[in-house]
Amino acid sequence: MTVAAPSVLLGSGQATDRARRLRLDLVGLVAAGVCLPVMLGALVAVSAMAALAVTAVIGLSIVIWRKPAVAAYLIIFMTPLVAGIDRGRIVPVLRPNEALAVFFAGLLTLRFFVQYRPGTPLRLRVGRIEASLIAIAITTSITPLAWMFLQGKEITGDDITYALVLWKFLGVYAIVRGTVHTQRQVWFCLWASVSSAVILGGLAILQTLDVLGVRALLMRYWVPFGFEAQLEIPRGSSTLSLPAATADVLIFNLAIAVAMLWKSRRHIALLVMACLVFVIGTFAAGEFSSVLGLVVAVICIAFALRRLDLLKYAPVGLSVAVIAAWPAVTHRLEGFQSAQGLPNSWIVRWYNLQTYFWPDLFHGSNVLFGVRPSARVVVLTQGTGYVWIESGYTWLLWGGGIPLFAAYVWFCRVAIKDLWIRCRDLTDWSAVAAVGAFTAVVVIIVLMNFDPHLTYRGTADLLFALLALAAIGKDPPEAASATAEAQEVEDTVEKPQRGAMMRSADTLTGVDR
Structure with missing residues (x-):
């Protein structure tokens, strides 16, 4: 029995892409393992609060990179609790919820471009x-x-x-x-x-x-x-x-x-x-x-x-x-x-x-x-x-x-x-x-x-x-309307046919409906 190579089972393009992403992840992990302790150690020497903040940002970035929906959970939960803080009070120029949104948007945009495969069609549907x-x-x-x-x-x-x-x-x-x-x-x-x-x-x-x-x-x-x-x-x-x-x-x-x-x-x-x-x-x-x-x-x-x-x-x-x-x-x-x-x-x-x-x-x-x-x-x-x-x-x-x-x-x-x-x-x-x-x-x-x-x-x-x-899981109104119209036309065409088939069946079986 011959076992196909992984590249055959997955497709050479998919295997190459997966290997490339794996190498990028390994390089990123090695770089993080070397650089982060040095950076945090230097920050602790300057400011413990700054080191704690950087650690929290890095941890949050990792979570959102793996689970992007967490960004939505946090933006919905945190906004009513911090939006009343004046601009510049905690974050320069911005309110805390605005800073959070900017951070999430930048991180998610970076994630999109890193994981984007050239040639993949971009579908942007505006309702x-x-x-x-x-x-x-x-x-x-x-x-x-x-x-x-x-x-x-x-x-x-x-x-x-x-x-x-x-x-x-x-x-x-x-x-x-x-x-x-x-x-x-x-x-x-x-x-x-x-x-x-x-x-x-x-x-x-x-x-x-x-x-x-x-x-x-x-x-x-x-x-x-x-x-x-x-x-x-x-x-x-x-x-x-x-x-x-x-x-x-x-x-x-x-x-x-x-x-x-x-x-x-x-x-x-x-x-x-x-x-x-x-x-x-x-x-x-x-x-x-x-x-x-x-x-x-x-x-x-x-x-x-x-x-x-x-x-x-x-x-x-x-x-x-x-x-x-x-x-x-x-x-x-x-x-x-x-x-x-x-x-x-x-x-x-x-x-x-x-x-x-x-x-x-x-x-x-x-x-x-x-x-x-x-x-x-x-x-x-x-x-x-x-x-x-x-x-x-x-x-x-x-x-x-x-x-x-x-x-x-x-x-x-x-x-x-x-x-x-x-x-x-x-x-x-x-x-x-x-x-x-x-x-x-x-x-x-x-x-x-x-x-x-x-x-x-x-x-x-x-x-x-x-x-x-x-809007999640919902067809656009135009598509829903078109589907409804197509179904109505189909019913109009098929209704006489179904009626004729039923009458033929009644005649054959002797059943008077």
């Missing part, structure tokens, strides 16, 4: 949702910057920073979409999101109640622009340093948790407790708009799951949340006792829009292509030094004009349609992610009347991650 997101990114960056250049306006560093915001979120989408491929990995991502949100919501509740020293803990790193007075207010900004963004993340995870509970009926106690934390934490954020978003989300979840009877549990959950987060509720209700009969924040919001944004926006042709990407103006009398646009739809026109507004409408239209179809039946974990993404899109549409939630830290990161998870 309707992805195309609409790219359109939003272009109309928030390239279009307004080009318009400013043609008008001779000065382009500041703030404009460049804001122009890159949507591209950053697209990077998060690419990391999740490019590393998560199986439903088990989707399941891990969903649990990473829920677990992180439980920590986020728990800290928001404790911060509102001012217990266990949570406010003092947040004072160390999670103080936006060093404005410590903001943490003295009984409102749950938590580790996102922004109450509205905290509430958004909790609301989106409420949809995820309910859908997970409805799909598997496992881990019931954990998921029910998580839902309770999410609802209470939303009230602890102390935002009227967030309570409205919670109500909208509950309705969306019931419709997405095709179970309107779930709405009967809403009054009980809301009542418990109001009682648990009573300090934040009373603080917000006190605003109606002002001389104007309205909360001061509402009056200031209206004043800022009328004073700092609308005059420039509706001056001349600015509304066509926007004023500038930067969504804030410097006002030294403010505690943070800036006044932000507190109207999402005003931000669309300010940051990109009519093209950005049209791109956003396009995204909402295709996202709602595709996600509604995707979460019709909870056949897999990507459908659970689609429930969360569908709820997130609808909630953002409503809350954009108050603030630009589409770009909020934490909010947008989770939205883009859920959109990526919902």
Whole structure:
């Protein structure tokens, strides 16, 4: 009996490629074994913390190189916990979550080129949702910057920073979409999101109640622009340093948790407790708009799951949340006792829009292509030094004009349609992610009347991650439509043939159907 050589069994090309990769791995291991101890020894002599950080980075790089999906797990879990730390506080120029995303993107890109085999076709399929997101990114960056250049306006560093915001979120989408491929990995991502949100919501509740020293803990790193007075207010900004963004993340995870509970009926106690934390934490954020978003989300979840009877549990959950987060509720209700009969924040919001944004926006042709990407103006009398646009739809026109507004409408239209179809039946974990993404899109549409939630830290990161998870294992709508049409044509052609065959069989067997 003749035994074929390995090159014959595997193919000469595959054997050569495998041998080449093996040699590269051996060379890398030898180089690492020689160089790393020397480098770490030198770093320890200089700084033990630096040596520990380098060791952690190397270890994380090895894990992600072997298991790329870990990058998605970490980016989803860590973002709500570190995104509220100011730029430059820990990492130069960037927020910690942004630095993490840049590191993962660079490592995964290097891994792709090292493992890429020349001649292998590259397949890049862009669906309707992805195309609409790219359109939003272009109309928030390239279009307004080009318009400013043609008008001779000065382009500041703030404009460049804001122009890159949507591209950053697209990077998060690419990391999740490019590393998560199986439903088990989707399941891990969903649990990473829920677990992180439980920590986020728990800290928001404790911060509102001012217990266990949570406010003092947040004072160390999670103080936006060093404005410590903001943490003295009984409102749950938590580790996102922004109450509205905290509430958004909790609301989106409420949809995820309910859908997970409805799909598997496992881990019931954990998921029910998580839902309770999410609802209470939303009230602890102390935002009227967030309570409205919670109500909208509950309705969306019931419709997405095709179970309107779930709405009967809403009054009980809301009542418990109001009682648990009573300090934040009373603080917000006190605003109606002002001389104007309205909360001061509402009056200031209206004043800022009328004073700092609308005059420039509706001056001349600015509304066509926007004023500038930067969504804030410097006002030294403010505690943070800036006044932000507190109207999402005003931000669309300010940051990109009519093209950005049209791109956003396009995204909402295709996202709602595709996600509604995707979460019709909870056949897999990507459908659970689609429930969360569908709820997130609808909630953002409503809350954009108050603030630009589409770009909020934490909010947008989770939205883009859920959109990526919902797309896994799904045919593009065009392919699904074509398949359905082909099936319909086939049924139309074959139906008369099947009927004739059945009648012939009945005649032969004497059976009267």
